[in-house]
Amino acid sequence: PLPPRLFFEAVEQSPVAISITDHRAAILYANRAFETLTGYSREEVLGQNESILSSNATPPSVYQQLWRTIQRKETWTGTLVNRTKAGLDYLAELIISPVLDRDGDLQYFLGMHRDATKVH
Numbered sequence: 001p002l003p004p005r006l007f008f009e010a011v012e013q014s015p016v017a018i019s020i021t022d023h024r025a026a027i028l029y030a031n032r033a034f035e036t037l038t039g040y041s042r043e044e045v046l047g048q049n050e051s052i053l054s055s056n057a058t059p060p061s062v063y064q065q066l067w068r069t070i071q072r073k074e075t076w077t078g079t080l081v082n083r084t085k086a087g088l089d090y091l092a093e094l095i096i097s098p099v100l101d102r103d104g105d106l107q108y109f110l111g112m113h114r115d116a117t118k119v120h
Ligand code: FAD
Pocket: 019, 020, 021, 023, 024, 025, 049, 050, 051, 052, 053, 054, 055, 058, 060, 063, 064, 067, 071, 080, 081, 082, 092, 094, 096, 109, 110, 111, 113
């Protein structure tokens, strides 16, 4: 059997920015690539809403669609305009999937994103 530590290290060392949030998008965990891409340290983002990454360039209707999807316990994929701590905007290609408890109720969300600004 795979040691549980491997799951942590695999996520920690993934080149994809990965975060785990509560059901309202408050950040509970962020991996190393999340820190590198966003410019925020874990200490700075823990307990904060993912909206700290939001720039004002994403239309509200996109967020509404995102929330409607994930609250139906479905996976949302899409592109948002995110802003780093330094104030640089980038295209975030995002996947958000629900994490359900044993009763099938929403408990956490898993967010994964990469910088899609540079295509080539
Ligand atoms: P909000 O106040 O969040 O409102 C925007 C719309 O979303 C409104 O229509 C509101 O009704 C709806 N909404 C917000 N919170 C809830 C809720 N708890 N339940 C139901 N509806 C709700 N945003 C980014 O910009 N960049 C990211 O990289 C990003 N990653 C995310 C990762 C995860 C795992 C999750 C769960 C969310 C992520 N979000 C991300 C969305 C983020 O939480 C905010 O909803 C978004 O940034 C808009 O923030 P806001 O303060 O402008 O508007």
